[in-house]
Amino acid sequence: MKIKKIYIPLLLALFMAIGLLLGSFLNFPDAERGMLYSAKKTKLNKLMDFIESEYIDDVDADSIVDLTVNSILKKLDPHSVYIAQSEMESVAQSMKGDFVGIGVNFYMYKDSVAVIKPIPGGPSERAGIKSGDRILFAGNTQLYGRELPTDSLFATLKGEEGSELTLTVFRKSENKQFKVNLTRDVVPIKSVDAAVMVTDDMGYIKINRFAETTYDEFRAGLVTLKRKGAKALIIDLRDNGGGYLEKAVDIADDLLADDLVIVKTKNKKDHEDITYASDDGIFEKGKVYVLINENSASASEILAGAIQDNDRGTIVGRRSFGKGLVQREMPLGDGSAVRLTVARYYTPSGRSIQRSYADGEEAYFNDFQKRYENGELYAADSITIADTLKYKTLRGRTVYGGGGIIPDVFVPIAGKHGDEAVNMVMKSGIVSYFVFEQLDTNRKAMEGLTKGEIIDKVTKTDLYYNAFSNYLSENGLVLQIAKYKEKVKYYLAAEFVRQSISENTYYQMLLQDDVMVQTVLEQ
Template sequence: ARHPMPRMRTAAVTTLLLVPIVAGGFLLQEPPARASAHLFDQVRSLVTTRYVDSLKDTQVFEKAARGMVKELNDPYSELLSPKESDTFNRSTNGRYGGTGMLLEQQPGASVSVQRVFPHTPADEAGVREGDRIIAVDGVSTLGWEIDKVSEKLRGNPGSQVAVTYARPGVTEPIKLKFTRAVVHVPAVAYTGLFDQQVGYIPLQTFNENAAEEVSAAVEKLEQQGAKGIVLDMRDNGGGIVDQALAVSGLFLREGQEIVSVHARNTPTEIARARGPHIGSNIPLVVLVDGSSASATEIVAGALQDHDRALIVGTTSFGKGLVQSVFPLDGGYFLKMTTGKWFTPSGRSIHRERQLLPDGRFVETHPDSLETDSARKTRPTFQSDAGRTVYGGGGIAPDVIVTDDTLSTVEQQFLRSIAPRGQIVQGTLEGYAFELKGTVKRDFVLSPSWTSEITRRLVQRGVTIEPRFQSAAERLFGRELEHRVARMAFGDAAAKERELRTDRQLSRAMDLLEKAGTQRELFTVAHAVIGARH
């Protein structure tokens, strides 16, 4: 059912309308401020009249404003131009006028199609995953970054755009013309029921449809017989805060605290679950990692503090700042940090970071290895049931499971073929497309497939050194199996095949299969942690 909570179309921000204030009114300023304002006015006057190159007043003022925001040393505060504001608004909305393609770009390569959303102009025109975009409206995309290609493909619904593709195995370019349409980008792209008892929900973003889609997914999986649910929020960078509150409210009792906001010179604001509660007490595991941020951390923190979910994976990113968006004259917007998020137990979600001279923001006090012993240096808090949860920024999981990493040889091999990445991706995609109609759901990867991929790549000028042969076969085989399964049987089937290589999801399923209730799930997890020591 649709969640009734009012929606604020912001990305972890609160949109405010400002009361105009007087700027530069010397009579209203204290003496130190008056002197500083006079200093700024003197510098501005000299720059605009005496600097070797001519500068317009508008340029000087904009640069000064951007410099002021930059000096806050805050990666999340920025002055948005009218064009940047449009991009920001699109990123917080699940709908846009476009063609329905998810794009990707390998280093040094052109932009290609990673996914085609169903029932969109691209889908109906026959665009394939792996197609390379070589021209838009007759203009070559050579040298374009992915953001520029994406911008050119978007536009008002009903307008047209011409796109030229290069397809692996096809010698001539493919020219297509699309009529842009409103495209719905799902928050939950698919669901899966693994081992006939564990439901899987990958929540990839908190757009305006997130709560509705999660609710529908839980209902569907329970009807299919799910005895437990894995809510996968790895790589989910956040989104609309109202939707994070709504998703949390699906699993919490009405009135339970979800998150509080501590801001300057204002009373603490507390957001509480308002329903509708989906009425399900099904055991729940939430997966997080270092790319889980912002709105994602609000959900994970609330469910952990109220003992409604077991958190598995690695510590989340730690983006616990509230951004407010202030409309300015001329179509500009100021996105600025105005508060911090705290979980119900009192943990600050934010992990402090500092600006380095090279422009990178890094943690002020980085964690050591992700281990049970290392996190004991963090401040501790208590969940509703008295379980220990850890502060210090980000959401620390109840059960730490690090992701698989590539071997040194595999990493070296990938670096060696990186300059030909576009050819490799296109060859894999093209061969997977050929194979998809020849396999059954329980197909087994054939050694002949990896041999054929290697043969085609060598034929196309990709060199595979003998010392990398075994690594190439493993990586190509894994990637080919995934693509064939996804193309032939869908995302859920492909994900189920990854269970043996996805350690975090595999551990979540193992824990759920041993527990019939949420309390039993915590008991099982506690036993697993205790067995390590």
């Protein structure tokens, strides 16, 4: 929405937003504060009325409030945020663990919706949709040749559970067009990427975030791994930015003995809540290793801190992000909400791992660059440790607060300075798109091949390596990948395996070349 002209002083807008926020989520228990609040509310309401009835220029009040609310929250802490009404659905969906739709992984390839892979067991797979299919129409809505934004495509393909949809599909491999009738259904959004065995007795579970379904996914994976003989467990929390605190607590409860402290939280009034482990954990014995890096935050740090402080397992990797603030989502009455910091959490030993945000939000979220420059990503002795923030684990080991979880076993970032770009590219979507397009050219080339046969086909010649090098150049990525040829080939082979065989097989391949996992296996 546009604002024609705004000449309202900043202080005026600030007071307006404060009034709206106060009216939404503050509570004054005593009469004196209640009277003060009532007086300010009356004053601010009058001011708003004056602006609407008397101010010389037209003003979009909603836009002023949205902008000002964001400005206020930026003055509080980096994790108190405003969620506009238009963003609420996508934010909620990302944490819900499922959505109602047709169940395909897709991307816009050239001018059409190309199916990378139907989700196993989903509506599209049941209806016969295959990798490489183009979805031309959803009902009467044309999807090709229109450069539709992703959110618009999602809106078209999603719908009510049980609702029917007719898709018009083009199958390139058979050069035919046909219609498919399917029924929209609940489609899971996985938060556990993989649960696989890395040795005969070592299981591995990768968690990408803590959503509503995370604990159920984790427990199901752990039960399966135990049946396969897992007596030790690696929990991979790298690049996991957090989510629901209680889901991390549930997982910790499965790993910790009865009555051990999992986490403590303390609010503005210094009221402390302590969460203890129960007696029904399914993996209270057996070695546990937790992998973390500079992007492991919040709920990931709660889980890692509980394992470390109780001496239940070994933390492997690099210092975590350092977020020790707890947020609660509070509706503002118009479909929007504020996610406000309401407490701090502390690990069982009593340490806060919240990093300082005194230098502002930009510096806070760009901490990776600082760590890169001071060498912390490459050497453990470059980690800044606050000697005044020493704490003791259950067995008396010294741990430190004030800035993330410091691992028990440090593993530097792979390669040397300057190698990060190649490592990031090989784990990015561009590899997935390249492999899709290669398969799209000739799907029969990989059809029916085993994992070993695919690896040989991709790594024993330069055919796919050269094609990928050209693909990077065509997409404007100038990278010197020649000295990483073997690594590039292996990652390409892994992605071919992922799209041709399965996600778990893909992870089993990557773990063989994973420095942190190999470090665990050497312990």
